[in-house]
Amino acid sequence: MEDRKNAILATPNRFKNYIDGEFVGAENSAELERESPAHGKVVSIYPASTSADTERAIAAARRSFDSGEWPYTYAGDKSRILRYVAQRIRDDVDELTLIETLESSKPLSVARGEILFAAELWDYAAGASRLLHGDSHNNLGGDMLGVVLREPIGVVGIITPWNFPLLILSERLPFALAAGCCCVVKPSEFTSGTALKLAEYIHESGLPKGVCNILAGEGDPVGKTIIESDHVDMLSFTGSSRVGRLAIQASAGNIKKLSLELGGKSPSIVFADCDIDAAIDGVLKAANINMGECCIAGSRLIVQDSIAELFQSRLAERLKDLKVGDPFDPASRIGAIINQVQYDKIASYIDIGVKEGAKLICGGDGSSYEGLYFPPTILADVRPEMRIAQEEIFGPVLSVMTFKDVPEAIKLANSTSFGLAAYIWTNDLSTALHCSRRIHAGRIWVNSALAGFPELPLGGYKQSGNGRETGRFGIEEYTEVKSLHLQIGAQSERWVTDE
Numbered sequence: 001m002e003d004r005k006n007a008i009l010a011t012p013n014r015f016k017n018y019i020d021g022e023f024v025g026a027e028n029s030a031e032l033e034r035e036s037p038a039h040g041k042v043v044s045i046y047p048a049s050t051s052a053d054t055e056r057a058i059a060a061a062r063r064s065f066d067s068g069e070w071p072y073t074y075a076g077d078k079s080r081i082l083r084y085v086a087q088r089i090r091d092d093v094d095e096l097t098l099i100e101t102l103e104s105s106k107p108l109s110v111a112r113g114e115i116l117f118a119a120e121l122w123d124y125a126a127g128a129s130r131l132l133h134g135d136s137h138n139n140l141g142g143d144m145l146g147v148v149l150r151e152p153i154g155v156v157g158i159i160t161p162w163n164f165p166l167l168i169l170s171e172r173l174p175f176a177l178a179a180g181c182c183c184v185v186k187p188s189e190f191t192s193g194t195a196l197k198l199a200e201y202i203h204e205s206g207l208p209k210g211v212c213n214i215l216a217g218e219g220d221p222v223g224k225t226i227i228e229s230d231h232v233d234m235l236s237f238t239g240s241s242r243v244g245r246l247a248i249q250a251s252a253g254n255i256k257k258l259s260l261e262l263g264g265k266s267p268s269i270v271f272a273d274c275d276i277d278a279a280i281d282g283v284l285k286a287a288n289i290n291m292g293e294c295c296i297a298g299s300r301l302i303v304q305d306s307i308a309e310l311f312q313s314r315l316a317e318r319l320k321d322l323k324v325g326d327p328f329d330p331a332s333r334i335g336a337i338i339n340q341v342q343y344d345k346i347a348s349y350i351d352i353g354v355k356e357g358a359k360l361i362c363g364g365d366g367s368s369y370e371g372l373y374f375p376p377t378i379l380a381d382v383r384p385e386m387r388i389a390q391e392e393i394f395g396p397v398l399s400v401m402t403f404k405d406v407p408e409a410i411k412l413a414n415s416t417s418f419g420l421a422a423y424i425w426t427n428d429l430s431t432a433l434h435c436s437r438r439i440h441a442g443r444i445w446v447n448s449a450l451a452g453f454p455e456l457p458l459g460g461y462k463q464s465g466n467g468r469e470t471g472r473f474g475i476e477e478y479t480e481v482k483s484l485h486l487q488i489g490a491q492s493e494r495w496v497t498d499e
Contacts, residue, residue: 012042013045013099017049018199018212019060019215020209030047032047037372038335046193051225053222054215054221054225060210065155070208071151078177086126088205089119100165100191107334117167117170125454134147149483155234156181156184160185163293163294165193169187169195175478179476233257235247236258237260240263241463247260264297264460265389266418266441268283269302269303269403269413269435272307274425295420297394302401315398316361322334334376338372346394353388363377379399406435410439418460420460421444442464456470
């Protein structure tokens with residue numbers, strides 16, 4: 001892999017869009033260059049797609065869906081195609097891992113794990129396609145049978161972010177395809193490589209042309225065109241709450257269905273009776289995984305006051321063992337921040353927190369590193385109304401608050417406009433269940449952090465979005481429900497009667 005990495009650093013990967021079954025550049029031949037955050041060299045070159053390119057992709061998906069070929073394909077055949085893609089992801093795991101590590105700067109081992117989990121998602125969706133079903137009602141009287149059908153919703157636009165490029169796409173695309181939808185995919189302009197590589201496997205799989213279209217480009221024009229198009233029936237968007245609001249406004253044109261996974265400010269709630277060693281490790285993982293560039297990051301620590309000082313000091317001590325550095329170094333747990341804009345944003349929030357009265361315990365200054373590396377940071381004495389306790393930072397920054405009892409812990413957990421995830425650390429089952437039922441979040445981990453399974457749905461409460469992805473709910477998200485009223489035999493009564 002070292003030789004391959006050096007080859008890419010010397011000669012960047014070049015990718016093409018995949019539109020209507022063909023690999024093509026942008027219609028005006030424009031290109032985007034992506035520099036590796038960790039190495040400062042161009043590693044990928046993508047098409048800088050235009051509105052015209054996007055319209056072409058949407059039209060291809062529309063034609064394909066309206067023809068009925070893919071929507072009415074036997075589920076067993078859909079399943080075989082999706083399983084083929086899953087296997088190709090596994091076959092090419094080293095290349096995909098290399099692309100993601102260079103483009104995103106996440107540690108190599110982390111990227112590899114995400115790629116393999118993406119393959120699991122394609123496998124799960126393959127099985128789910130064969131299980132998708134409706135319902136029937138045989139209790140409507142002797143001459144009426146009711147049948148409930150699930151049908152694919154139509155053309156789906158999928159817009160994904162840069163923090164988990166192939167993983168987040170794989171939480172959505174295979175489920176939409178399994179439901180019988182046709183798709184137009186726009187990956188982030190910072191990390192488009194694995195999505196465009198995925199197009200190669202999809203092309204090989206025998207998926208009919210136009211069913212899946214993947215194109216790189218800026219949010220405006222590509223994402224904007226997808227969001228505003230009246231020929232797109234549903235939008236799955238993962239990203240900031242700001243853009244999510246724009247998507248909601250734009251969806252009014254043709255009343256698009258929306259599945260939105262937006263911002264988060266997830267709490268890690270630590271009770272005094274927990275396994276402290278396990279909780280420390282879990283809190284650090286939840287706060288710092290993927291450099292904290294994670295929508296479900298446990299960015300707020302809410303710790304019981306009786307152990308707060310001890311827990312805080314041990315957290316800071318353990319952070320010394322968390323290596324920040326080159327993502328290709330096996331010892332690294334924290335790679336470089338995605339770009340300079342995000343780096344500056346993280347640094348600005350440290351200043352905001354200190355000015356608001358928070359105490360800087362450790363980290364907070366990346367000046368000792370060469371490049372876009374930012375150290376894990378802990379801010380204590382945080383009050384719930386502070387910006388660092390309310391706003392998503394998207395970096396390795398942990399804000400610490402304390403609580404006295406269970407009601408106060410729940411109140412603090414629910415004190416933001418977000419509701420994406422929560423982490424609870426306690427050895428008391430009643431406490432765990434009580435908090436889990438009352439915390440407003442789409443996913444909750446108890447004595448665990450970030451364990452993921454294709455079977456379980458994901459999504460948010462409040463301003464963290466709507467809709468659910470993955471699991472059986474994930475495939476149902478991409479369907480419409482239709483009721484059939486089937487008369488059995490002749491009608492016993494006529495609405496118009498003979499005089």
